Amino acid sequence: MDARDEESSATKSTSQPLAVETLADEALDLVGTRFPQAVGALLGGSAAQGRATASSDLDVAVLLPDGDTGRRELLRHHGRLAELFVHTVSDVPAAFERDRFQRRGTILFLYENGLPLLDPYGHVVRARERARQILAAGPPALTPAEWERGRYLLTCFMDDLADAPPTARYEQLALADGVLREAVHLLTAHLNAWTGIGRWLPRRLLNADPVRGRALLAGHRTVAEHADPAPLATAAAQVLSLCGGPLREGYRQTWGPGPGDAAPPPLSRRSPR
Incomplete structure (x- = not known):
């Protein structure tokens, strides 16, 4: 041997x-x-x-x-x-x-x-x-604020991926990962299906929606192997269309108290005597 x-x-x-x-x-x-x-x-x-x-x-x-x-x-x-x-x-x-x-x-x-x-x-x-x-x-439904944030993030990643030149491979791959992650988040939420991370992300995705899931995964692979973002963009756009479409101008996120900021104490009221 x-x-x-x-x-x-x-x-x-x-x-x-x-x-x-x-x-x-x-x-x-x-x-x-x-x-x-x-x-x-x-x-x-x-x-x-x-x-x-x-x-x-x-x-x-x-x-x-x-x-x-x-x-x-x-x-x-x-x-x-x-x-x-x-x-x-x-x-x-x-x-x-x-x-x-x-x-x-x-x-x-x-x-x-x-x-x-x-x-x-x-x-x-x-x-x-x-x-x-x-x-x-099934998992809990997303709140309206979570839906908006998901649409906003996916839109941003898709826009940045479209702008990334094929020569900027590190940036392109990182953005493709962001597009896939956010698209899976929205698609599984839309279908009231469970999501996953690591090896379980593609498994849960394909179990939830074999057709759209395979399109997203194939598009992600095309970016990795051929530096071509078009198939992934098309698949992600289909997911966005299910969830209200892209979200750019008009998106608003309010900030809560920062670390260490104490909320003002509630006004006290005396009980009537």
């Missing part, structure tokens, strides 16, 4: 999916070792879906008794990186609400699609059912 064959063999060994059962055993051993007081746990992410490889990390949700401390923590267990989403039982509703407010549903999807590892009291079952209900209802 020559060097190229050895490299190819090593690449295949690290890219082949690992058995879900193997990763579930690893995750359960982690929970038992680090959290012997746990009253619930589940394995999420690619590991629970049979897509994890030797280099993948573990996404593990852990439920602790009330009175303990919830947190998000990264650690390494037997050589594998693990990201832990730790909550107490009574903290789960508030955690789900924070997740819903962000419109990404990271923890919600972890509970809905995860593989239960430990659930002696039924806490995981109840949390999964609540997560399904929230996800089915």
